[in-house]
Amino acid sequence: MATLADIIEDYIKRQLQKSHNSIVVINRAQLADSFECAPSQINYVLETRFNKERGYIIESRRGGGGYIRIVKIRSDDIDKTVGKLIGRIGNSISPKGVDNILVVLHDMGFLSTKNVQLIRGVIQQETAGVVQGEDMLRAKLLRAMLCLKLQEIND
Amino acid sequence: MATLADIIEDYIKRQLQKSHNSIVVINRAQLADSFECAPSQINYVLETRFNKERGYIIESRRGGGGYIRIVKIRSDDIDKTVGKLIGRIGNSISPKGVDNILVVLHDMGFLSTKNVQLIRGVIQQETAGVVQGEDMLRAKLLRAMLCLKLQEIND
DNA sequence: AATGCGAAGGTCAGGAATGGTCAGACGGAG
DNA sequence: CTCCGTCTGACCATTCCTGACCTTCGCATT
Numbered sequence: 001m002a003t004l005a006d007i008i009e010d011y012i013k014r015q016l017q018k019s020h021n022s023i024v025v026i027n028r029a030q031l032a033d034s035f036e037c038a039p040s041q042i043n044y045v046l047e048t049r050f051n052k053e054r055g056y057i058i059e060s061r062r063g064g065g066g067y068i069r070i071v072k073i074r075s076d077d078i079d080k081t082v083g084k085l086i087g088r089i090g091n092s093i094s095p096k097g098v099d100n101i102l103v104v105l106h107d108m109g110f111l112s113t114k115n116v117q118l119i120r121g122v123i124q125q126e127t128a129g130v131v132q133g134e135d136m137l138r139a140k141l142l143r144a145m146l147c148l149k150l151q152e153i154n155d
Numbered sequence: 156m157a158t159l160a161d162i163i164e165d166y167i168k169r170q171l172q173k174s175h176n177s178i179v180v181i182n183r184a185q186l187a188d189s190f191e192c193a194p195s196q197i198n199y200v201l202e203t204r205f206n207k208e209r210g211y212i213i214e215s216r217r218g219g220g221g222y223i224r225i226v227k228i229r230s231d232d233i234d235k236t237v238g239k240l241i242g243r244i245g246n247s248i249s250p251k252g253v254d255n256i257l258v259v260l261h262d263m264g265f266l267s268t269k270n271v272q273l274i275r276g277v278i279q280q281e282t283a284g285v286v287q288g289e290d291m292l293r294a295k296l297l298r299a300m301l302c303l304k305l306q307e308i309n310d
Numbered sequence: 311a312a313t314g315c316g317a318a319g320g321t322c323a324g325g326a327a328t329g330g331t332c333a334g335a336c337g338g339a340g
Numbered sequence: 341c342t343c344c345g346t347c348t349g350a351c352c353a354t355t356c357c358t359g360a361c362c363t364t365c366g367c368a369t370t
Binding site: 158159160192193194195196199203216217218219220221 | 355356357358359363364365366367
C-alpha cells in the first residue's frame with residue numbers, strides 16, 4: 001500500500017523529471033497543504049527519500065520567501081557507481097578507506113591523478129591535529145568533495 | 156519566490172554593471188518609492204546584501220542633498236582573491252559567513268549558481284545533527300570544496 | 311553668527327512568513 | 341506483544357519588512 005510519504009515522493013520525483021535540470025524548488029507549507037498533511041511530513045519525506053545516500057542534496061532557507069530546493073545529483077551509470085560509493089562512505093572512514101575509494105574512482109576515470117592528490121592532501125590537512133572524531137570528519141570531507149565533483153560532470 | 160529584497164538587490168547589481176566603474180549612487184526615499192516599500196527596507200537590503208563581507212562599501216550622507224553610494228570592491232586577480240578568501244575562512248565559520256563567501260565567489264564568476272547551491276546543501280547536510288564544533292566542521296568542509304574547485308581552474 | 315526648519319538617511323523593536331526539530335501517537339508486520 | 345516506519349503538533353529559528361523615532365546636514369531667517 002502506498003503511504004502518503006510514498007505519494008509525496010512520487011510527486012517530487014515527477015517534478016524532478018519534468019524540470020530537465022534535476023532541480024526542483026518547493027514551498028513546504030503549500031506542498032503540505034495540497035497533500036493535506038502536517039508541514040513536518042514534508043521534512044520526513046525529504047529525510048527518508050531524498051537524502052544524500054540516495055543521491056539528492058537539499059538546500060533550504062527559512063523566513064519570508066523561504067524555500068526548499070531539491071537537487072538530484074546522479075543520472076547515468078558513472079553517477080550511479082559514484083553515488084553508491086558515496087553512500088558507502090558512511091559515518092566514518094579510515095585513511096586507508098579513503099585511499100581505496102579514491103583508487104576506484106581514479107581507475108574509472110572519475111577523478112584525475114591531480115584530483116586524487118589534492119583530495120588526499122586536503123583531507124590530511126584538515127584532519128591534522130583533530131583529536132576526536134577524526135574518522136567522522138574524514139568521511140564528511142570526502143563526501144563533500146565527491147558531491148561537488150559529481151555535480152560537475154552533470155552540467 | 157523572489158522577495159522584494161532579492162529584487163532590489165538585482166536592481167542595484169544591474170546598476171553597478173551599467174556604471175562601468177562599479178559605483179552607484181542612490182536616493183533612499185526615491186528608490187523606496189519606486190519599489191513601493193518602506194525606506195528602511197533599502198537599509199535592510201544594503202546591510203544583508205551589500206556589506207563588506209560581500210565585497211561592497213557603503214558611504215552615505217544625511218540631510219538635504221543626502222545620498223547613499225555603493226561601491227563594489229574590485230577583484231583583479233581571481234586566483235589571488237579566492238586564495239585570500241579561503242585563507243579568511245579560518246578555523247570556524249557561521250552559516251552566514253559561508254553564504255557571504257559563496258556570494259562573493261559567485262559574483263566574481265568563480266562559482267556557478269549550481270555550485271553555490273550544492274555547496275550550501277552539502278554543508279547543511281554534513282553539519283546537521285553535529286552538536287559540537289559545528290562551525291569548525293563547516294570551515295573544513297567549505298575549504299575542502301573550494302580547494303577542489305580552485306585546482307580545476309588551474310588545470 | 312546663531313537659530314530654526316525641512317530634507318535626507320539611520321536604528322531598532324516587533325510582526326509576519328517561512329522552514330526545522332523532536333517527542334510521542336499510531337498502526338501494520340513479525 | 342514488540343518493533344519499525346509514518347505522521348502530527350507544539351515549539352523553535354531565521355528572514356523579511358514596516359513604522360515610529362532619532363540624527364545629521366544645508367539653508368533661510370534673524
